[in-house]
Amino acid sequence: MKIMAYVLSLLFAVATPCLAVSDNAIGHINTLNGSGYIVRGGAVIPAKVGAVLHRADLVRTGKPGSLGVVLTDDTTISLGPNSELSLAEYEFNPREGKFSLVVRMMKGTFAYLSGMIARLAPGNAQIVIPDATIAVRGTKLLIAAEE
Amino acid sequence: MTIKWTLPLTAALICIVLTGCASQTVVLVPDPDGHTGSAAITTTGGSQTLQKPGDMTQVTGAAAAPAAVTAASAEFIAGKFADALAIEPLPAEKFILFFESGKTALAAESEPVAAEMLKAIKRRNPITISVSGHADASGSTQLNDRLANERAGLVRELLLNNGVAPEKMTLSSHGKGNPLIATPDGVAEPRNRRVEVIIR
Numbered sequence: 001m002k003i004m005a006y007v008l009s010l011l012f013a014v015a016t017p018c019l020a021v022s023d024n025a026i027g028h029i030n031t032l033n034g035s036g037y038i039v040r041g042g043a044v045i046p047a048k049v050g051a052v053l054h055r056a057d058l059v060r061t062g063k064p065g066s067l068g069v070v071l072t073d074d075t076t077i078s079l080g081p082n083s084e085l086s087l088a089e090y091e092f093n094p095r096e097g098k099f100s101l102v103v104r105m106m107k108g109t110f111a112y113l114s115g116m117i118a119r120l121a122p123g124n125a126q127i128v129i130p131d132a133t134i135a136v137r138g139t140k141l142l143i144a145a146e147e
Numbered sequence: 148m149t150i151k152w153t154l155p156l157t158a159a160l161i162c163i164v165l166t167g168c169a170s171q172t173v174v175l176v177p178d179p180d181g182h183t184g185s186a187a188i189t190t191t192g193g194s195q196t197l198q199k200p201g202d203m204t205q206v207t208g209a210a211a212a213p214a215a216v217t218a219a220s221a222e223f224i225a226g227k228f229a230d231a232l233a234i235e236p237l238p239a240e241k242f243i244l245f246f247e248s249g250k251t252a253l254a255a256e257s258e259p260v261a262a263e264m265l266k267a268i269k270r271r272n273p274i275t276i277s278v279s280g281h282a283d284a285s286g287s288t289q290l291n292d293r294l295a296n297e298r299a300g301l302v303r304e305l306l307l308n309n310g311v312a313p314e315k316m317t318l319s320s321h322g323k324g325n326p327l328i329a330t331p332d333g334v335a336e337p338r339n340r341r342v343e344v345i346i347r
Contacts, residue, residue, distance in 0.1 A: 025317075028274050030236035030347060050274050068236040070347045072277065072317065076238075080230035094279075094325040095292075111231045113178065113238075120325070129171045131209040132190045139184025141197075142174040142219075142228045 026090045027053040027071035031078070035062030059085045061108065075101060075115030075125075083108020088128070092117055104128045110143045112136075170207045172227070174219045176200060179238045188213045239347045240267055243327070244302060246340045249286070251297045254337075264344055265309050273346040276311060278302050279319045283339035284332050288322060294340075296320040302342045 029036070029051045036047030039058035045051070047067055053059070061067055061079045068078040069085075073092040079085060089102035099121035103112070105128070118125035119138050127134040129145050175197035177183045187196045188204055193212025195204045203219040242264040245254040253261065268276065280299030282291035299318050307313060323332075326339045 028347075030274050031234050033234055066230045066234040068234045070236050070239065070274070072275075074239050074345065074347070076236055078231045078235045080228065080234075083231075094321045095319070097324060109228055109231045111228060111235055113235075114184065129173070129206065130169055131171060132188050132206045132213060134173060135187040135189070137184045137186065138178075139186055140176050140178045141186055142172075142176055142224060142231070144172040144227055146170050 024054045025052045025072070026055050026087065026092070027069055027075075029053065029059075029067055030070045031068035033067070034065035034081070036060065036065050036067040036079075037062070053087060055087060055090045057087050059087070071101075071115060073099075073101070073115035073117045075103075075117065076111075076113040077103065078111045080109035083110065085110070094120065099124045101125045102128060105143055105145055106130065107145045107147050111140070112143060113140045114138045170205055172203065172205050173197065173213075174201065174203045174224060174228075176224070236347065237271065239345050240271070242267070242344045242346075244342045244344065245337060246298050246342070248283075248335060248337070248340065249294070251294065251301050253301070261305065264346075265306075268306070268309075268311060268346055271346060273315065275317065275347050276306065276315050277317045277319070277343075277345045277347075278306070279321055279325075279343045279345075281321050281325060281327070281339060281341050281343065282323045283334070283336045284323045284326065284330050285335040292320055292322040295322050298340075298342045302344060306344075 029047050029049060032047055032049050037060045038045040038047055040054060059069060061081055061083045063082045065081050066079060070076050084106040086104040088104050089100050091098050091100045099117045101117045114136055118136050122137050125136045127136060129143060173188050175186055177200050183200045185196060185198045187194055190206055190209050190213060192210050195213040195216055197216060201218045202216050204216050205214040242260055244257040244260055247254055278299050280295035282295045299320055303316060303318055306316060328336050328338045330336045
Protein backbone atom coordinates (compact mmCIF):
# COMPACT_ATOMS: atom_id res chain seq x y z
CA MET A 1 0.00 0.00 0.00
CA LYS A 2 2.77 2.40 0.96
CA ILE A 3 4.65 1.51 -2.19
CA MET A 4 1.53 2.06 -4.25
CA ALA A 5 1.05 5.52 -2.75
CA TYR A 6 4.69 6.30 -3.39
CA VAL A 7 4.43 5.23 -7.02
CA LEU A 8 1.24 7.24 -7.48
CA SER A 9 2.71 10.40 -5.97
CA LEU A 10 5.79 9.99 -8.16
CA LEU A 11 3.58 9.63 -11.21
CA PHE A 12 1.75 12.83 -10.33
CA ALA A 13 4.96 14.68 -9.68
CA VAL A 14 6.22 13.69 -13.12
CA ALA A 15 2.97 14.10 -15.03
CA THR A 16 1.57 17.36 -13.62
CA PRO A 17 4.21 19.85 -14.81
CA CYS A 18 4.02 18.41 -18.32
CA LEU A 19 0.26 18.88 -18.43
CA ALA A 20 0.54 22.42 -17.11
CA VAL A 21 2.98 23.34 -19.87
CA SER A 22 1.10 21.78 -22.77
CA ASP A 23 -2.22 23.29 -21.62
CA ASN A 24 -1.00 26.85 -21.40
CA ALA A 25 1.67 27.26 -24.04
CA ILE A 26 0.24 29.26 -26.94
CA GLY A 27 3.55 30.08 -28.56
CA HIS A 28 7.21 30.88 -28.13
CA ILE A 29 9.74 33.63 -28.51
CA ASN A 30 11.69 32.52 -31.58
CA THR A 31 14.03 35.44 -32.19
CA LEU A 32 15.50 38.14 -29.94
CA ASN A 33 17.89 41.04 -30.33
CA GLY A 34 18.69 43.31 -27.37
CA SER A 35 16.28 43.31 -24.46
CA GLY A 36 12.73 42.01 -24.23
CA TYR A 37 10.35 41.08 -21.44
CA ILE A 38 7.33 38.92 -20.77
CA VAL A 39 4.90 40.32 -18.18
CA ARG A 40 2.81 37.53 -16.66
CA GLY A 41 0.44 38.22 -13.77
CA GLY A 42 2.50 41.25 -12.73
CA ALA A 43 5.84 39.42 -12.82
CA VAL A 44 8.42 40.66 -15.34
CA ILE A 45 10.40 37.83 -16.95
CA PRO A 46 13.36 38.59 -19.24
CA ALA A 47 12.66 37.21 -22.72
CA LYS A 48 14.81 34.37 -24.04
CA VAL A 49 14.80 32.53 -27.35
CA GLY A 50 12.63 29.47 -26.79
CA ALA A 51 10.65 31.03 -23.90
CA VAL A 52 7.05 29.80 -23.70
CA LEU A 53 4.17 32.28 -24.04
CA HIS A 54 0.82 31.97 -22.32
CA ARG A 55 -2.57 33.51 -23.00
CA ALA A 56 -2.85 37.02 -21.47
CA ASP A 57 0.94 37.50 -21.49
CA LEU A 58 2.27 40.95 -22.23
CA VAL A 59 5.35 41.09 -24.44
CA ARG A 60 7.59 44.16 -24.37
CA THR A 61 10.79 45.21 -26.05
CA GLY A 62 13.46 47.55 -24.69
CA LYS A 63 15.30 50.28 -26.54
CA PRO A 64 17.28 48.84 -28.26
CA GLY A 65 15.35 45.61 -28.46
CA SER A 66 13.35 43.58 -30.94
CA LEU A 67 11.92 40.08 -30.94
CA GLY A 68 9.81 37.61 -32.90
CA VAL A 69 6.94 35.52 -31.58
CA VAL A 70 5.42 32.43 -33.21
CA LEU A 71 2.07 31.16 -31.91
CA THR A 72 0.97 27.52 -32.16
CA ASP A 73 -1.35 28.27 -35.11
CA ASP A 74 1.64 29.84 -37.01
CA THR A 75 0.63 33.43 -36.38
CA THR A 76 3.94 35.30 -36.43
CA ILE A 77 4.42 38.72 -34.84
CA SER A 78 7.66 40.63 -34.60
CA LEU A 79 8.16 43.72 -32.45
CA GLY A 80 10.51 46.61 -33.10
CA PRO A 81 12.07 48.60 -30.23
CA ASN A 82 9.99 50.13 -27.41
CA SER A 83 6.92 48.09 -28.36
CA GLU A 84 4.21 46.46 -26.28
CA LEU A 85 1.80 43.69 -27.18
CA SER A 86 -0.83 41.68 -25.27
CA LEU A 87 -1.87 38.16 -26.27
CA ALA A 88 -5.36 38.92 -24.95
CA GLU A 89 -7.36 36.02 -26.41
CA TYR A 90 -6.18 32.78 -27.95
CA GLU A 91 -7.93 29.53 -28.68
CA PHE A 92 -6.73 27.12 -31.33
CA ASN A 93 -8.68 23.89 -31.17
CA PRO A 94 -9.26 22.50 -34.69
CA ARG A 95 -10.69 19.22 -33.40
CA GLU A 96 -13.63 21.05 -31.81
CA GLY A 97 -13.64 23.86 -34.38
CA LYS A 98 -12.84 26.53 -31.76
CA PHE A 99 -10.74 29.43 -32.95
CA SER A 100 -10.16 32.88 -31.56
CA LEU A 101 -7.30 35.34 -31.60
CA VAL A 102 -7.21 38.84 -30.19
CA VAL A 103 -3.86 40.59 -30.14
CA ARG A 104 -3.58 44.06 -28.63
CA MET A 105 -0.80 46.27 -29.91
CA MET A 106 -0.44 49.12 -27.43
CA LYS A 107 2.62 50.91 -28.80
CA GLY A 108 5.58 50.46 -31.10
CA THR A 109 6.13 48.85 -34.49
CA PHE A 110 5.00 45.38 -35.56
CA ALA A 111 5.08 42.96 -38.46
CA TYR A 112 2.13 40.56 -38.27
CA LEU A 113 1.62 37.45 -40.38
CA SER A 114 -1.65 35.52 -40.09
CA GLY A 115 -1.68 31.91 -39.05
CA MET A 116 -4.25 29.11 -39.26
CA ILE A 117 -6.85 30.83 -37.06
CA ALA A 118 -7.26 33.67 -39.57
CA ARG A 119 -7.47 31.10 -42.38
CA LEU A 120 -9.87 28.62 -40.76
CA ALA A 121 -12.08 31.20 -39.03
CA PRO A 122 -11.53 34.56 -40.76
CA GLY A 123 -14.08 36.36 -38.57
CA ASN A 124 -12.30 35.33 -35.38
CA ALA A 125 -8.86 36.91 -35.83
CA GLN A 126 -8.58 40.48 -34.64
CA ILE A 127 -5.85 42.98 -33.90
CA VAL A 128 -6.73 45.79 -31.53
CA ILE A 129 -4.75 49.04 -31.75
CA PRO A 130 -5.36 52.01 -29.43
CA ASP A 131 -8.08 53.67 -31.55
CA ALA A 132 -9.29 50.92 -33.91
CA THR A 133 -9.79 47.22 -34.49
CA ILE A 134 -8.38 45.36 -37.48
CA ALA A 135 -10.21 42.36 -38.95
CA VAL A 136 -7.58 40.27 -40.68
CA ARG A 137 -8.26 38.02 -43.66
CA GLY A 138 -5.20 35.80 -44.01
CA THR A 139 -2.49 38.34 -44.63
CA LYS A 140 0.59 40.23 -43.61
CA LEU A 141 0.39 43.68 -42.04
CA LEU A 142 2.83 46.29 -40.76
CA ILE A 143 1.47 48.31 -37.86
CA ALA A 144 2.84 51.33 -36.03
CA ALA A 145 1.27 52.80 -32.91
CA GLU A 146 2.74 56.13 -31.85
CA GLU A 147 2.55 57.08 -28.19
CA MET B 148 -11.89 84.59 -41.44
CA THR B 149 -10.90 84.31 -37.81
CA ILE B 150 -13.43 81.56 -37.19
CA LYS B 151 -12.20 79.60 -40.21
CA TRP B 152 -8.79 78.96 -38.77
CA THR B 153 -9.65 79.18 -35.07
CA LEU B 154 -11.95 76.17 -35.17
CA PRO B 155 -9.49 73.65 -36.61
CA LEU B 156 -6.73 75.08 -34.41
CA THR B 157 -8.91 74.71 -31.30
CA ALA B 158 -9.80 71.17 -32.32
CA ALA B 159 -6.13 70.33 -32.84
CA LEU B 160 -5.19 71.85 -29.48
CA ILE B 161 -7.89 69.87 -27.65
CA CYS B 162 -6.71 66.74 -29.42
CA ILE B 163 -3.09 67.32 -28.39
CA VAL B 164 -4.01 68.14 -24.79
CA LEU B 165 -6.47 65.28 -24.31
CA THR B 166 -4.92 62.40 -26.21
CA GLY B 167 -1.48 63.50 -27.32
CA CYS B 168 -2.84 62.90 -30.84
CA ALA B 169 -1.52 59.38 -30.86
CA SER B 170 -1.80 57.97 -34.34
CA GLN B 171 -1.61 54.48 -35.76
CA THR B 172 -0.51 53.38 -39.19
CA VAL B 173 -1.50 50.10 -40.86
CA VAL B 174 0.13 48.87 -44.09
CA LEU B 175 -0.87 45.77 -46.07
CA VAL B 176 2.05 43.83 -47.58
CA PRO B 177 2.31 40.52 -49.46
CA ASP B 178 2.68 37.25 -47.56
CA PRO B 179 6.00 35.36 -47.95
CA ASP B 180 4.32 33.24 -50.66
CA GLY B 181 3.46 36.36 -52.70
CA HIS B 182 -0.26 36.29 -51.99
CA THR B 183 -1.92 39.43 -50.53
CA GLY B 184 -5.03 39.20 -48.34
CA SER B 185 -7.10 42.06 -47.00
CA ALA B 186 -7.72 43.83 -43.71
CA ALA B 187 -10.54 46.06 -42.48
CA ILE B 188 -9.64 48.83 -40.03
CA THR B 189 -12.62 50.07 -38.01
CA THR B 190 -13.07 52.90 -35.52
CA THR B 191 -16.34 54.12 -34.01
CA GLY B 192 -16.25 56.80 -36.75
CA GLY B 193 -15.90 54.52 -39.78
CA SER B 194 -13.96 51.86 -41.60
CA GLN B 195 -11.33 51.41 -44.36
CA THR B 196 -10.35 48.22 -46.17
CA LEU B 197 -6.80 47.55 -47.36
CA GLN B 198 -6.73 45.29 -50.42
CA LYS B 199 -3.61 45.88 -52.53
CA PRO B 200 0.05 45.46 -51.60
CA GLY B 201 1.25 48.73 -50.07
CA ASP B 202 -2.24 49.99 -49.16
CA MET B 203 -1.97 52.16 -46.06
CA THR B 204 -4.33 53.96 -43.71
CA GLN B 205 -3.89 56.08 -40.60
CA VAL B 206 -6.04 56.36 -37.52
CA THR B 207 -6.03 59.43 -35.29
CA GLY B 208 -8.49 59.10 -32.46
CA ALA B 209 -11.24 56.54 -31.89
CA ALA B 210 -14.06 58.83 -33.03
CA ALA B 211 -12.57 59.74 -36.43
CA ALA B 212 -12.87 57.49 -39.47
CA PRO B 213 -9.56 55.97 -40.63
CA ALA B 214 -7.87 58.13 -43.28
CA ALA B 215 -8.39 57.46 -46.99
CA VAL B 216 -6.22 54.62 -48.29
CA THR B 217 -2.90 55.73 -49.78
CA ALA B 218 0.11 53.84 -51.10
CA ALA B 219 3.03 53.34 -48.70
CA SER B 220 6.41 53.86 -50.35
CA ALA B 221 9.18 51.28 -50.02
CA GLU B 222 11.30 53.96 -48.28
CA PHE B 223 8.57 54.61 -45.71
CA ILE B 224 8.21 50.89 -44.98
CA ALA B 225 11.97 50.36 -44.73
CA GLY B 226 12.38 53.41 -42.47
CA LYS B 227 9.51 52.76 -40.11
CA PHE B 228 9.58 48.97 -39.87
CA ALA B 229 13.27 48.07 -40.41
CA ASP B 230 13.76 46.64 -36.89
CA ALA B 231 10.51 44.68 -36.77
CA LEU B 232 11.16 43.23 -40.25
CA ALA B 233 14.79 42.35 -39.48
CA ILE B 234 13.80 40.18 -36.49
CA GLU B 235 10.93 38.29 -38.21
CA PRO B 236 11.19 34.57 -37.46
CA LEU B 237 11.89 32.31 -40.46
CA PRO B 238 8.59 31.27 -41.98
CA ALA B 239 7.43 27.94 -40.61
CA GLU B 240 8.22 24.97 -42.86
CA LYS B 241 5.54 22.36 -43.32
CA PHE B 242 5.92 18.73 -44.35
CA ILE B 243 2.93 16.55 -45.12
CA LEU B 244 3.20 12.79 -44.76
CA PHE B 245 0.42 10.64 -46.21
CA PHE B 246 -0.87 7.33 -44.88
CA GLU B 247 -2.51 4.16 -46.15
CA SER B 248 -6.31 3.97 -45.84
CA GLY B 249 -7.49 2.91 -42.37
CA LYS B 250 -3.90 2.30 -41.26
CA THR B 251 -1.00 3.93 -39.53
CA ALA B 252 1.48 2.88 -42.25
CA LEU B 253 3.28 5.68 -44.07
CA ALA B 254 2.49 5.74 -47.80
CA ALA B 255 5.55 4.81 -49.90
CA GLU B 256 5.57 8.14 -51.77
CA SER B 257 5.92 10.00 -48.46
CA GLU B 258 9.25 8.40 -47.50
CA PRO B 259 11.39 10.95 -49.42
CA VAL B 260 9.36 13.74 -47.75
CA ALA B 261 10.17 12.25 -44.34
CA ALA B 262 13.89 12.27 -45.23
CA GLU B 263 13.66 15.90 -46.37
CA MET B 264 11.87 16.81 -43.12
CA LEU B 265 14.67 15.29 -41.02
CA LYS B 266 17.26 17.23 -43.03
CA ALA B 267 15.40 20.52 -42.51
CA ILE B 268 15.23 19.87 -38.75
CA LYS B 269 19.02 19.35 -38.62
CA ARG B 270 19.57 22.54 -40.65
CA ARG B 271 17.22 24.89 -38.77
CA ASN B 272 17.44 23.57 -35.22
CA PRO B 273 13.83 24.68 -34.65
CA ILE B 274 12.36 25.97 -31.38
CA THR B 275 9.19 23.89 -31.78
CA ILE B 276 7.93 21.06 -33.95
CA SER B 277 4.20 20.52 -34.14
CA VAL B 278 2.96 17.12 -35.24
CA SER B 279 -0.73 16.92 -36.06
CA GLY B 280 -2.55 13.77 -37.12
CA HIS B 281 -5.48 13.89 -39.53
CA ALA B 282 -7.96 11.40 -40.95
CA ASP B 283 -10.31 11.45 -43.91
CA ALA B 284 -14.10 11.54 -43.49
CA SER B 285 -14.72 7.80 -44.01
CA GLY B 286 -15.50 5.89 -40.81
CA SER B 287 -16.76 7.00 -37.41
CA THR B 288 -15.54 10.04 -35.55
CA GLN B 289 -14.02 7.81 -32.84
CA LEU B 290 -12.14 5.68 -35.37
CA ASN B 291 -10.82 8.80 -37.10
CA ASP B 292 -9.74 10.41 -33.82
CA ARG B 293 -7.87 7.22 -32.91
CA LEU B 294 -6.27 6.86 -36.35
CA ALA B 295 -5.22 10.52 -36.46
CA ASN B 296 -3.74 10.18 -32.99
CA GLU B 297 -1.83 6.99 -33.82
CA ARG B 298 -0.46 8.48 -37.05
CA ALA B 299 0.84 11.50 -35.13
CA GLY B 300 2.37 9.14 -32.56
CA LEU B 301 4.17 7.21 -35.28
CA VAL B 302 5.77 10.39 -36.63
CA ARG B 303 6.73 11.42 -33.11
CA GLU B 304 8.58 8.09 -32.73
CA LEU B 305 10.39 8.71 -36.00
CA LEU B 306 11.51 12.15 -34.80
CA LEU B 307 12.57 10.81 -31.38
CA ASN B 308 14.62 8.07 -33.08
CA ASN B 309 16.35 10.79 -35.08
CA GLY B 310 17.45 12.72 -32.02
CA VAL B 311 14.70 15.35 -31.73
CA ALA B 312 14.25 16.42 -28.08
CA PRO B 313 10.76 15.43 -26.87
CA GLU B 314 10.12 18.82 -25.21
CA LYS B 315 10.32 20.55 -28.61
CA MET B 316 7.38 18.54 -29.93
CA THR B 317 3.68 19.22 -29.54
CA LEU B 318 1.32 16.48 -30.61
CA SER B 319 -2.28 16.99 -31.64
CA SER B 320 -5.02 14.99 -33.28
CA HIS B 321 -7.48 16.80 -35.52
CA GLY B 322 -9.46 13.68 -36.46
CA LYS B 323 -11.39 14.53 -39.61
CA GLY B 324 -11.98 18.15 -38.45
CA ASN B 325 -9.25 19.90 -40.48
CA PRO B 326 -9.16 18.34 -43.97
CA LEU B 327 -6.68 19.35 -46.66
CA ILE B 328 -9.39 18.68 -49.26
CA ALA B 329 -12.98 19.40 -48.18
CA THR B 330 -15.25 16.38 -48.75
CA PRO B 331 -18.75 15.37 -47.68
CA ASP B 332 -18.86 13.16 -44.59
CA GLY B 333 -18.12 9.48 -45.29
CA VAL B 334 -15.86 10.12 -48.31
CA ALA B 335 -12.42 8.47 -48.39
CA GLU B 336 -9.79 11.01 -49.55
CA PRO B 337 -6.11 9.94 -49.54
CA ARG B 338 -4.87 13.53 -49.24
CA ASN B 339 -6.69 13.94 -45.93
CA ARG B 340 -5.07 10.86 -44.33
CA ARG B 341 -1.97 12.64 -43.21
CA VAL B 342 0.35 13.96 -40.55
CA GLU B 343 1.45 17.56 -40.84
CA VAL B 344 4.78 18.42 -39.32
CA ILE B 345 5.45 22.13 -38.89
CA ILE B 346 8.89 23.27 -37.81
CA ARG B 347 9.28 26.78 -36.43
